[in-house]
Amino acid sequence: MLRLDLSNLDSRRIGSQGIDLEQALRAHKKRLEAARDALWGRKGDPAEFLGWIDVPEDTQTLRKVLRYREANAWVEDLVVLGIGGSALGAQAVNAALGKGPVRLHFVDNVEPEPILELLRSLEPRKTLVNVISKSGSTAETMAAFLAFRRWLEEALGQDWKRHVVVTTDPARGILRPYAQAEGLPAFEVPPAVGGRFSVTCPVGTLPLAFVGVDLEALLAGCRKANETAQAQVEANLPAQSALVHHLLSQKGKSVNVFMPYSTRLRYLPDWFVQLHDESLGKAIDREGKVVHTGTTAVRAIGTTDQHAQVQLFREGPHDKLITFVRLEKPTEDLKIPAVAGLEALDYLFGRSFFELLDAEAKATAHALAKAHQPNFAFVLERLDAYTLGWLMQHLMWQTAFLGELWNINAFDQPGVELGKEYTYALMGRRGYEKLAAELKAEGVE
Numbered sequence: 001m002l003r004l005d006l007s008n009l010d011s012r013r014i015g016s017q018g019i020d021l022e023q024a025l026r027a028h029k030k031r032l033e034a035a036r037d038a039l040w041g042r043k044g045d046p047a048e049f050l051g052w053i054d055v056p057e058d059t060q061t062l063r064k065v066l067r068y069r070e071a072n073a074w075v076e077d078l079v080v081l082g083i084g085g086s087a088l089g090a091q092a093v094n095a096a097l098g099k100g101p102v103r104l105h106f107v108d109n110v111e112p113e114p115i116l117e118l119l120r121s122l123e124p125r126k127t128l129v130n131v132i133s134k135s136g137s138t139a140e141t142m143a144a145f146l147a148f149r150r151w152l153e154e155a156l157g158q159d160w161k162r163h164v165v166v167t168t169d170p171a172r173g174i175l176r177p178y179a180q181a182e183g184l185p186a187f188e189v190p191p192a193v194g195g196r197f198s199v200t201c202p203v204g205t206l207p208l209a210f211v212g213v214d215l216e217a218l219l220a221g222c223r224k225a226n227e228t229a230q231a232q233v234e235a236n237l238p239a240q241s242a243l244v245h246h247l248l249s250q251k252g253k254s255v256n257v258f259m260p261y262s263t264r265l266r267y268l269p270d271w272f273v274q275l276h277d278e279s280l281g282k283a284i285d286r287e288g289k290v291v292h293t294g295t296t297a298v299r300a301i302g303t304t305d306q307h308a309q310v311q312l313f314r315e316g317p318h319d320k321l322i323t324f325v326r327l328e329k330p331t332e333d334l335k336i337p338a339v340a341g342l343e344a345l346d347y348l349f350g351r352s353f354f355e356l357l358d359a360e361a362k363a364t365a366h367a368l369a370k371a372h373q374p375n376f377a378f379v380l381e382r383l384d385a386y387t388l389g390w391l392m393q394h395l396m397w398q399t400a401f402l403g404e405l406w407n408i409n410a411f412d413q414p415g416v417e418l419g420k421e422y423t424y425a426l427m428g429r430r431g432y433e434k435l436a437a438e439l440k441a442e443g444v445e
């Protein structure tokens with residue numbers, strides 16, 4: 001179960017920085033319905049990159065993933081080579097729900113020392129490498145693949161092939177033909193699913209199958225989010241949270257803090273930051289007009305960041321909308337014991353850690369509201385696969401709705417290309433000689 005707690009956005013509580021949600025829903029009903037109908041209507045067109053809506057229905061692929069996991073019971077360490085959307089979703093779900101027995105490692109950077117440290121810690125005979133790249137051209141992932149493939153081959157000879165599994169586009173890019181030529185097992189990233197929307201396809205499900213996540217439940221939760229995204233505006237949770245973002249951005253809230261009260265959810269903000277920023281930070285709208293949209297998503301974790309960032313959230317610039325994720329029930333709880341001689345702490349004696357966590361979440365949200373800092377919460381009944389799937393698919397829908405409200409394409413990322421080309425030029429890639437010369441003339445070499 002997932003619900004929205006919007007009480008700290010209410011203008012009756014926080015004044016002009018807030019909104020009257022009921023009135024806003026009435027006023028924007030037509031626009032939200034048009035956005036909803038446009039998204040559902042365009043779903044079948046591969047060029048629209050809305051394939052993530054239907055992926056949770058694809059139980060056949062899930063079965064294939066689970067069969068692969070069963071057939072590879074020898075794996076003790078699974079190394080995911082992927083970056084951005086090809087790593088962040090699985091990383092977030094693994095931290096929240098992963099139970100082992102396999103240890104998951106994510107290589108999503110090209111800093112040599114951590115890669116060497118990981119390689120030195122692994123036993124090649126017990127290691128499976130999952131190279132994940134939709135494009136098959138991402139420099140970081142491919143560099144890591146070259147290194148891990150060599151490492152496996154040096155240790156295992158031709159048997160290295162049993163230790164690599166590929167996840168990539170069914171047709172495009174260099175990884176697919178390479179997997180075919182070498183006889184490597186390979187899973188698909190559906191062409192109409194962008195990286196940051198891909199956690200429910202084998203990009204996420206394959207690594208998560210090795211750490212015992214209940215994938216059936218995760219996908220069922222995603223389907224529940226789809227159901228709510230189809231509903232009338234009054235029951236359409238993604239339309240509502242998107243409207244909140246839209247209206248608050250119009251009130252100058254250009255920073256969007258995403259703050260789960262959960263260490264288990266510590267990587268969820270990283271996943272959300274990519275989803276939100278890469279989707280919505282756009283220079284040009286669908287009509288070709290220069291717009292420079294986007295609100296900047298910022299990571300925070302409660303309670304940890306109460307002692308690092310909340311001072312700024314409360315008393316700093318009034319440019320923020322703060323999104324909390326709160327749990328209603330713990331999975332397990334721990335009593336805080338009474339200790340003689342420390343009676344100054346008796347307000348804690350006999351209470352539980354979850355009670356303290358919950359009190360801190362509510363107290364911080366209320367203190368922010370008192371300072372007229374608008375905030376709202378996704379309230380999860382508990383942290384399980386169903387609810388996390390629901391939340392993640394909800395956030396994908398929220399992003400898609402915002403794309404509609406802002407009239408931008410939320411599914412491309414043209415702004416990352418020039419940096420990639422400069423990298424190719426600096427690395428001496430064939431075909432980039434002219435760009436390298438230009439960079440040199442500009443003092444970059």
Ligand SMILES: O=P(O)(O)OC[C@H]1O[C@](O)(CO)[C@@H](O)[C@@H]1O
Nearest residue numbers: 084085086133134135138195416
């Ligand atoms: O799966 P790929 O093609 O390696 O891409 C990784 C990431 O790089 C980006 O394309 C941005 O550079 C992201 O959108 C994507 O999630």
